[in-house]
Amino acid sequence: MNIIKLIIDDKPVVVEQGTTILEAAKSIGIKIPSLCYMKMDDLNFENKPGGCRVCVIEVEGRRNLAPACKTECTEGMVVKTHTVRVINARRTVVELILSDHPAECLTCAKSGECELQELAQNLGIREIHYTGEQSHYKGDQSPAIIREMDKCIMCRRCETICNEVQTVGVLSAVNRGFESVVAPAFEMDLDHSVCTYCGQCVAVCPTGALTERDYTWKVIEALVDPQKTVVVQTAPAVRAALGEAFGMEPGTLVTGKMVSALKKLGFDYVFDTDFAADLTIMEEGTEFLDRLTRYLDGDKSVKLPILTSCCPAWVKFFEHQFPEMIDIPSTAKSPQQMFGAIAKSYFAKKLNKKREDLVVVSVMPCLAKKYECTREEFAINGDADVNVSITTRELARLIRNANIDFASLDDEDFDQPLGESTGAGVIFGTTGGVIEAAVRTAYELHTGKHLEKVEFEELRGMEGLRKATVDFDGMKLNIGIAHGLGNARKLLEDVRAGKSEFHAIEIMACPGGCIGGGGQPYHHGNVDILKKRQKAIYREDAGKAIRKSHENPFIQELYSEFLGRPLSDLSHELLHTHYFNRKKLSEIE
């Protein structure tokens, strides 16, 4: 590797060949402002179209200013990042962007988190010297994502993540010049596309062009309705990130404060999706063992690998992209939907109420969950099992709206019976967690032996594709793990080609798993935040008294009082589902 020496703002820097000026400057604490650029190494995401020109710098001996994000360092280079010429150019660039941007900051959903707003503030722009035509595009409201392309600055991050990381291919730049816009094919709305609602486009959008559909008001309406018993469930990844919305260090666990805040908000019962995650393990784990045993007995009708089915974006992805393989994933519903089904049957019965009298709200790190709970198969006579799904960000908004000082809240415990969970339920929030939870239970159920060490380090990590072999008392089980739909696609293509060596595969649509979900506080491209959330999840697991789903006493009670056993008729009715061959584009219309 060639080493290159250069000088940036009078400071000597030594970098490897191929390093850009932007990265070299960052390594010595000089933060050159940028806008379209975003790089997340561990997630194979790099967006540097060099289009916005905000990161321009002056290179001695070079006539024109150079974009720092695309210009590689060369030996002896002398770079200045804040000369008068540079600052003037940068201001002009930002003013030009602002001249075609709605000045709606006061009411914009992204206000305070918007990178364009921050840039304009940092540059001290108080006046826009350019007036001209403004772009006007039709709005697009899907159940999960809102597109307001008037606010788009054509950074193309959404297009990059949708195509290169997720390989969903919904978004592309279309038209040219002033008319250009990032849009689905034929400029149709997202809900007429193969969009999975993973929400990663929202997670990387620098402005308010892509945001979540906000349902906080629906929650408030339910809470003030005296006829309704309002039950809330919180997904595992929420507690590892909610604190960030209140200025806490990433990776701070706020489980107790979150429960306390939800009680203050007026929810009648504060329950945990982790309980339903434990239930998922009972059903999915049993289904896996059943399939595995029959497979090993030579039953040719059984297909392996089994694929996890907790992630609604992943489910919609394979329904569109691999419709011929819809019999491979586990039929187990996701924890969100299992919770809804149990809350509106078992729990409603305990309360002596009709299912319609209950409103089930879910707090999710996810945008696809908003879509999932609207799927027709998850409703009875039009009454959805989960009525409203809000994101971590929306919960933070609700808490602020209710004048709750989050940081000063005391810890409180979830309510019973649907609030008790094990460490296995908690780790559903990170890549590798669902399969580790399943292995903990499947091992004991299959071998009849006690599992001494519940941590399966070989299943953990942040690599996009991982594989591990787990020893089930002499039987070697090959496990595959993918996060990010592009990685999932690779595993699926192997399965389709008959080349897959795996018995079971865990898939989560979002990079990092649910901790990196599209509904989480914005990470602004900082992957360390995801890693800290992941550590927090494993910390929560380690601190749990019970760490295997089948040992959850309330799960045991649910089976003995109500469901009978895993895969019973009632379990099938309430906790399992089926998948659809989703149509292709021209058939959708």
Add this chain to the structure above:
Amino acid sequence: MAKVKIPVNKVQELRVICKKFNNDPGELINVLHEAQNLLGYLPAEVQEIVAEELNVSVAHVYGVVTFYSFFSMLPKGKHPISICMGTACYVRGAEKVLEEFKRRLDIKVGETTPDGKFSLSCLRCVGACGLAPVITIGERVYGRVSPEDVKKILDEY
């Protein structure tokens, strides 16, 4: 989106075109060129077939189709008229020529006459700047066109 049913034999020909270019995503523009030659335009269904054959997203194909003014998603007339709006033609009065075509045909740029005879589009330079202003009708090139010539030219068809 208006639904168009492409004849089965045309679909097959389209797949043959893709195969001719080894279903290579890098040949997308060439494939679209031939597809438009085959059908006269590129309706949504055609773009979906091309996307499927070349294993690229439909959004990407649509992005390319909308980027280049040569590609059209609307059926062209029997005699497609293109007015060059390149710099040389423009300064020599192409806009007035365009206005005259619009007036006489009573259509806007990108539209086709109700009888399907003529369609009108603009393009940027056909490489005959010495003859500016230039128009093309089908494969035929007309040079040094003035608004007064428009009626005579149309009467040829």
